[in-house]
Amino acid sequence: MINWLDDNKDLLGLTLAVLGLLVTAYTVLIARRSQRRDAFMRIHETLLQPEIQEGRRLLFNISRLEDVPALGTSEYHLINRALAMYDTLGHYVAQGYVSERHVLDVWHHSIRDIRAPAELFIAVRAARHRTSWKPWPYLRKLFDKAAAFRSIEDCCTPPDGG
Numbered sequence: 001m002i003n004w005l006d007d008n009k010d011l012l013g014l015t016l017a018v019l020g021l022l023v024t025a026y027t028v029l030i031a032r033r034s035q036r037r038d039a040f041m042r043i044h045e046t047l048l049q050p051e052i053q054e055g056r057r058l059l060f061n062i063s064r065l066e067d068v069p070a071l072g073t074s075e076y077h078l079i080n081r082a083l084a085m086y087d088t089l090g091h092y093v094a095q096g097y098v099s100e101r102h103v104l105d106v107w108h109h110s111i112r113d114i115r116a117p118a119e120l121f122i123a124v125r126a127a128r129h130r131t132s133w134k135p136w137p138y139l140r141k142l143f144d145k146a147a148a149f150r151s152i153e154d155c156c157t158p159p160d161g162g
């Protein structure tokens with residue numbers, strides 16, 4: 001036994017080093033999954049807050065550019081806040097802070113539903129801005145992702161896309 005260990009010191013050292021690396025990689029992976037899950041829970045809970053829900057509800061009053069509430073009104077503020085939070089969600093997805101699949105699984109219908117009024121709101125916001133700024137690029141990317149997403153659940157029924 002002693003002889004065998006002596007003869008295979010390098011191999012043993014290498015094996016232990018590889019095992020150490022694997023354990024470290026696994027630990028990092030588990031920690032990252034846990035962090036992403038926590039980030040998902042936080043943004044999910046934020047999107048379910050009454051103020052954000054109200055902003056989303058108000059958004060559905062918009063079917064033409066003229067329907068966008070005047071600057072400075074509480075309606076404008078609430079919609080703005082809700083869309084900014086969706087943009088944050090899109091940013092989290094883009095950065096990998098949360099799982100894109102988890103986000104789309106849970107939010108794809110909500111994101112699809114707000115698209116048309118949100119695009120009107122964005123157009124008005126962009127037109128009112130002093131410099132050339134088009135708001136919420138991450139939200140706009142999220143619109144395309146949500147449109148293309150097909151859930152394995154039975155929520156995506158025709159004519160929504162099947």
Ligand SMILES: [Zn+2]
Nearest residue numbers: 109151155156
């Ligand atoms: Zn669906």
